[in-house]
Amino acid sequence: MTVQLTDNRRVIYRRPDALQDKSTHYCPGCGHGIVHRLVAELFDEMKLTGRTIGVGSVGCSVFAYEYFKTDFVESPHGRAPAVATGVRRVQPDKFVFTYQGDGDLAAIGTAEIVHAAARGENITAIFVNNGIYGMTGGQMAPTTLLGQKTTSSPLGRDPVLAGYPVPITEMLALVPGTAYAARGSVATPQLVGRAKSLLKRAFELQEAKAGFTIVEILSNCPVGWGMTAPASMEHVEKDVIGTYPLGVLVDRAKAGPESK
Amino acid sequence: MSAMATTQLAPKRVLMKGNEAMAEAAIQAGCDAYFGYPITPQAEILELMARRMPEEGRVFIQAESELGAINMALGAAATGARVLVSSSSPGISLMAEGMSYMAGSEVPMVLINVMRGGPGLGSIGPSQSDYFQAVKGHGHGDYKVPVLAPASIAEAVALMADAFELAERYRTPVIVLADGTLGQAMEPVSPAYRDPARLQTDWNLTSTNGEREPRVVRSLHLRPEELQEHNTHLQAKFAQIAEREVRFATERIEDADIVIVAYGTAARIARTAMERGRSKGLRIGIFRPITLWPFPTAELVAATEGKRGILTVELSSGQMVEDVRLAIEGRLPVHFLGRQGGVLPSPNEVLEACRKMVAP
Numbered sequence: 001m002t003v004q005l006t007d008n009r010r011v012i013y014r015r016p017d018a019l020q021d022k023s024t025h026y027c028p029g030c031g032h033g034i035v036h037r038l039v040a041e042l043f044d045e046m047k048l049t050g051r052t053i054g055v056g057s058v059g060c061s062v063f064a065y066e067y068f069k070t071d072f073v074e075s076p077h078g079r080a081p082a083v084a085t086g087v088r089r090v091q092p093d094k095f096v097f098t099y100q101g102d103g104d105l106a107a108i109g110t111a112e113i114v115h116a117a118a119r120g121e122n123i124t125a126i127f128v129n130n131g132i133y134g135m136t137g138g139q140m141a142p143t144t145l146l147g148q149k150t151t152s153s154p155l156g157r158d159p160v161l162a163g164y165p166v167p168i169t170e171m172l173a174l175v176p177g178t179a180y181a182a183r184g185s186v187a188t189p190q191l192v193g194r195a196k197s198l199l200k201r202a203f204e205l206q207e208a209k210a211g212f213t214i215v216e217i218l219s220n221c222p223v224g225w226g227m228t229a230p231a232s233m234e235h236v237e238k239d240v241i242g243t244y245p246l247g248v249l250v251d252r253a254k255a256g257p258e259s260k
Numbered sequence: 261m262s263a264m265a266t267t268q269l270a271p272k273r274v275l276m277k278g279n280e281a282m283a284e285a286a287i288q289a290g291c292d293a294y295f296g297y298p299i300t301p302q303a304e305i306l307e308l309m310a311r312r313m314p315e316e317g318r319v320f321i322q323a324e325s326e327l328g329a330i331n332m333a334l335g336a337a338a339t340g341a342r343v344l345v346s347s348s349s350p351g352i353s354l355m356a357e358g359m360s361y362m363a364g365s366e367v368p369m370v371l372i373n374v375m376r377g378g379p380g381l382g383s384i385g386p387s388q389s390d391y392f393q394a395v396k397g398h399g400h401g402d403y404k405v406p407v408l409a410p411a412s413i414a415e416a417v418a419l420m421a422d423a424f425e426l427a428e429r430y431r432t433p434v435i436v437l438a439d440g441t442l443g444q445a446m447e448p449v450s451p452a453y454r455d456p457a458r459l460q461t462d463w464n465l466t467s468t469n470g471e472r473e474p475r476v477v478r479s480l481h482l483r484p485e486e487l488q489e490h491n492t493h494l495q496a497k498f499a500q501i502a503e504r505e506v507r508f509a510t511e512r513i514e515d516a517d518i519v520i521v522a523y524g525t526a527a528r529i530a531r532t533a534m535e536r537g538r539s540k541g542l543r544i545g546i547f548r549p550i551t552l553w554p555f556p557t558a559e560l561v562a563a564t565e566g567k568r569g570i571l572t573v574e575l576s577s578g579q580m581v582e583d584v585r586l587a588i589e590g591r592l593p594v595h596f597l598g599r600q601g602g603v604l605p606s607p608n609e610v611l612e613a614c615r616k617m618v619a620p
Contacts, residue, residue: 050470055335056478065476071465073338074365074478076357079331082323086335086343087465089319090293094467112331115324 018043018069025063027134029229031219032060034186035128036067038196039097042203043070052095055084055123057109059101060134078109081116084123095206096122102129102143106168113172113214120177120211124202127169127214130221131240138224142166145243150224165243169216173249179211181249185218187236191246198248210253218244271450278413278442279304281449282346282372285420287312288453291370292341293319295329297351300384301440302374305346326351330358330371337362337369338477340464342424346372348440349390350381352398359433360399363494364479366463368427370420372436374443375575377601385602386440386525391579394435395553402491404498406505407435407552409523413447419550421454428459430501437552439575440602441525507550508559512538516545518614519564521584522573523549525604530573533610544614552580557587569593569617573610576600593617 015021018040026032043049052070056062058077065072075083080098088096105113105127113125132150133139139152143165147156173181180202184195195217202213218240220232227235276284283305286294294313296306306322313320319336323329329345337343347355352373362369375390377383394407406426410416419436427434468474481487512534513519520530527548534544547563549556564570569592572581581596588594597613599605 049468051467053339053465053467062480065474065478069468069474071467071474072476072478073335073465074361074476074480075331075334076361079327079334079358082328082331083335083338085321085328086293086295086332086337087339088335089321089332090336090341091339091466111324112328115328118324119321 016040016044018049020067020069022067024067026060027223029220029222029232030060031130031186031217032128034192035126035217035219036064038192038199039126040068041196042200046203046207048095048203051093052097053087053091055080055087055096055098057098057100057104059104061099061101061128062135064099078104078107079112080104081109081112081121081123081125085116085119085121088121088123095203097124097126099126100128101134102127102131103133103141106142106166110168113168114175117172117175117178117212117214120179122206122209123212124206125214126199127216128219129216129244130219130224132221132224134221134224138221142168145240167244169214170249172214175212177212178214178250179205179252180213183216183218183244183246183249185236185241185246187218187220187233187241201251205253208253216244218246271452273448273450275446276413276449276451277304277446278416278438278444279374280308281413281451282416282420282436282438283308284312285417285451285453286344286370287316288455289421289424290342290455291318291344291424293333293336294344295321295323295332295336296346297323297326297329299348299351301376301386301443302346302348302372304443305372305374326354327357330355333369334358334362334367337367338365338465340461340466342428343369344372345369346374348374348376349378349387352390352393356399359405360401360403361479362433363399363403363405364401365477366431367433367477368431369433370423370427370436371433372438375437375439383602384440386575386604387600387602388439388524388526388575389577389579389600390437391552391574391576394437395555395583403494404553405433405435406430406501406554407437408507409437409550409552410442411524411527411548413442413445414449414452416442417449417451417453421456425456426505428456430497431463432497437524439525441604502554505551506554506556506559508556509548509550510563511546511548513545513547513563515543517543517568518571518617519545519547519567520571520573520610520614521547521549521560521580523552523580526573526575529605529607530610532607533614536607537611537614542611542614542618549580555583555587557583560584560587561591564588564592567592569595571595571597571610571613571617573605574598575604
C-alpha cells in the first residue's frame with residue numbers, strides 16, 4: 001500500500017500494511033482501534049505478518065480476524081490460550097498471538113491463561129482490559145473497579161458481594177513459565193508509545209522462544225462506562241491506573257535464566 | 261498374492277489392551293498431536309501417548325482440563341494437523357463446547373470416548389450411556405458427527421485409521437465410542453495399522469507467507485442469512501455422510517427368528533447368547549451397527565423384514581433403542597434389555613429375554 005506522491009509532500013501517517021482496508025465495528029473512541037494499530041505497526045516493522053497465526057476470543061474483539069491480514073482461528077470464550085497452544089506446538093516456527101479482553105482472559109479463561117503461562121508456551125497474549133463486558137451490554141467483569149457501576153453491579157461493585165478486582169497479570173508474572181509480563185495503557189499519546197514498546201519486547205521474546213509473554217493494555221469503554229471518549233481516557237489515567245499500576249512486571253530474559 | 265507373501269505381510273499377533281491398542285493405532289495412523297487429561301477408564305491412552313508421541317517427534321500435552329485439551333485440539337487441527345483427543349464420559353461433557361465449535365468451523369479431529377457409568381461422576385465401570393450425547397449432537401447447535409463403535413480391540417485398531425480418514429474427508433470431528441470393557445480388556449490382535457493418505461487442503465492455517473489471502477477458521481456468522489447458508493451447507497454434508505458412510509455387521513441373520521441389535525461390548529455378550537440359543541434350537545441373529553451416526557436405518561429394516569421380533573441390548577437404560585424403534589416404525593415388536601452403572605448383562609439373561617419373545 002505505498003502511496004505515490006507527485007510533489008515533495010511526505011507520508012507521515014498511514015494504515016499499517018498488516019491491517020485490512022476496512023472500517024472497524026468498534027464504538028467511536030474505543031481503545032481497541034489503537035491497540036490493533038500498535039500490533040499491526042509491529043507486524044510491519046518486524047516483518048511478522050506472513051508468519052503469524054492469530055487466535056481470536058469472544059467479546060468486543062471477536063471480529064479481530066476481519067482486520068488483521070493474518071491467518072486467524074476463532075476460540076470459544078476464554079479458551080484462546082489453549083487454542084494458541086495447539087497452533088504453536090504443531091507450527092513451532094510461526095508467530096502466534098491471542099487477542100483477549102478482560103472478561104475472556106480474567107474470568108472464564110483463567111485456567112487456560114494460567115496453564116499456558118505455566119507451560120511457558122511461546123505465545124503472546126495481548127490482553128485489553130477495560131474493566132467491563134462491553135459486547136454483552138456492560139456487565140461487571142472480574143477487573144471492574146470497586147464502586148464501579150455496571151449493568152450487573154447497578155449500585156457499584158461491592159467487595160462483600162462481588163469480590164475484588166483481579167490483578168491477573170501480576171498473578172501470571174509469578175509463574176516461572178512467563179518470560180515477560182507488562183502492563184501499559186492507551187489513555188494518552190505518551191502511554192500509547194510506551195505500550196508499543198512493551199508489545200515489541202513481548203514479540204521479540206516470543207521470536208527468541210523465551211516462553212510465555214503477556215502485555216495487558218488498560219483501555220476504555222466510553223459506551224459501557226457512560227462517558228465521552230475523552231472523559232473515559234481521563235478516567236483510565238486518573239482512576240484505573242491506581243488499581244492496575246503500569247510497568248514491566250517481570251522480564252525473565254533480561255534478569256537472566258537464574259531468576260527462572 | 262501367494263500364500264507365502266500373505267504370511268510375510270500378515271501383522272504379528274500380539275496381546276493388547278484396548279486403550280493402548282487404540283493409542284498405538286492412532287500413532288501408526290499418522291496422528292501428529294495428542295491432547296488429554298487423566299480420567300478412568302481411559303488413562304492408559306494418555307500414558308501411552310506421553311511415552312510414544314515424543315519418541316516419534318510428535319506433540320503430546322497433558323492439558324489442565326478437558327476444556328484445555330479439546331481447545332488445544334481445535335488450534336492444532338485448524339492448522340491441518342492430524343489430532344487425537346481422548347477422555348471418558350464426564351470429561352466428554354466438558355468437551356461438548358469445543359466439539360460444537362469444531363463442527364461449526366469444520367475442523368477435522370478424532371475423539372475417543374471410553375464410556376463409564378453416569379450421570380454425574382457415576383462409576384468407572386463399562387457403560388454405553390453416552391449414546392445420546394455422541395449421536396444426537398453432543399454440544400449446542402444443529403450438527404452431527406460420525407460415531408464409530410468398535411466391538412473388539414482388533415476392530416478398534418482398524419477404526420482409528422478410518423476415523424482420521426472420515427474426519428479429513430468431511431472436515432468434521434469424529435467420535436470413536438468405546439466402553440470401559442473395550443478400553444480395559446486385553447485381546448490377541450493382529451493389528452491392521454494404516455496411515456491414510458493426506459488430502460490436499462486449502463482451508464487450514466499455515467500463515468500467509470505473503471503469498472495468499474489470510475484464512476480464517478471460525479463458526480461465527482452473525483448475519484442470520486449467512487448462518488442459515490452455513491447450516492444448509494453443513495446439513496448437506498451430513499446428508500452425504502449419511503448416504504455414504506453407514507457401516508454395520510450382521511451374524512447369522514438369514515434364518516433368524518429373533519434379531520438382537522447391539523453395539524460394542526453389548527454385541528459381544530449378544531453373540532454368546534446367540535451361540536447358546538442356537539445350540540438349543542433358538543434361531544437368533546445379530547445386527548450390529550458400527551456407525552451409530554449415521555445409523556444403519558434402511559439396512560436394519562431390510563435385515564429384519566419378516567422376523568418375529570427385535571431385542572435391543574445396551575449397557576444403558578435404553579438409548580439406541582429409540583433409533584431402532586424409529587427405524588422399525590412399528591413393523592415388528594422391539595424389546596429392550598439394558599443394564600446400567602457398570603453392570604453387564606449375562607449371556608443367559610439375554611438368551612432368556614429372547615426366549616420370552618417367542619414363548620407361546
